[in-house]
Amino acid sequence: MTETQVLFRVEKELLEALDKILSRQGFRTRNEWFRAQLRKALEETSRQRLSGLLEGLTVKGVREQDIVEMVREWRSKKDRR
Amino acid sequence: MTIVVDTNVMIAALIQAGIVRGLVLGNPDVFIAPEECVLEAWETRGDWNRRRVPDALIREALDLMTDRFVAVVTRPTHAEREPEARTLIRDPDDVPVVALALAVDNQGIWTFNTKDFSTPELLARVRVLGTGEVKALLKGSTEDR
Numbered sequence: 587m588t589e590t591q592v593l594f595r596v597e598k599e600l601l602e603a604l605d606k607i608l609s610r611q612g613f614r615t616r617n618e619w620f621r622a623q624l625r626k627a628l629e630e631t632s633r634q635r636l637s638g639l640l641e642g643l644t645v646k647g648v649r650e651q652d653i654v655e656m657v658r659e660w661r662s663k664k665d666r667r
Numbered sequence: 668m669t670i671v672v673d674t675n676v677m678i679a680a681l682i683q684a685g686i687v688r689g690l691v692l693g694n695p696d697v698f699i700a701p702e703e704c705v706l707e708a709w710e711t712r713g714d715w716n717r718r719r720v721p722d723a724l725i726r727e728a729l730d731l732m733t734d735r736f737v738a739v740v741t742r743p744t745h746a747e748r749e750p751e752a753r754t755l756i757r758d759p760d761d762v763p764v765v766a767l768a769l770a771v772d773n774q775g776i777w778t779f780n781t782k783d784f785s786t787p788e789l790l791a792r793v794r795v796l797g798t799g800e801v802k803a804l805l806k807g808s809t810e811d812r
Contacts, residue, residue, distance in 0.1 A: 632735045633692055639728040645682045645717045650779040650798070653675050653683070653715075657780075660711045661760050 668697050669773040670801060672737060673764045674704045676777050678715050680737075681708070681728065686798060691736050694805055698737045699771070701763035705729065705739050745770040755789040768793040777801050
């Protein structure tokens, strides 16, 4: 893993407030906290983008059994080829 | 926690709004699928893409889903277990799913097709889960945290 160093400017009070809650939230260092927040933010962005894409793919009224039948059908078509 | 998903579940997450999609998107580090399932989903998009969404967007949806929400496991991981899997499941297209479940620690295979995944020999080796059981397992795991 290649790491890059990042410098931030932040108000002293904010940093002190962060330091107070770090261990309560299960983080040992500011670095750990920052990485976790970054991952969370990226995950949320991906989830929102994916949700939007899936909205466009959604077929109303389709049931689990319909999907089972659809998969069965295309597999049997493939087997006949 | 690790749960193996089959092609049915992948397709449902793509085209069905509701509980399956919610479980997949809400639990990013839980689900895995053999690469064969993802390939099958891509190759059959002409059948399930009823709204004629352009391929580029389907590709993006599949990439995002497999990048963050359903980890794709490549064949070398489970290839060695395929001969055993063939003796446990009739449909050759389900062999990769069973082989993967035999190859890695997991809580079970999530499928809608519990009928095909119901031989005593298979059930002696892997747990087969319906959507309700997956929901219950994940609820329990959230409460454990």
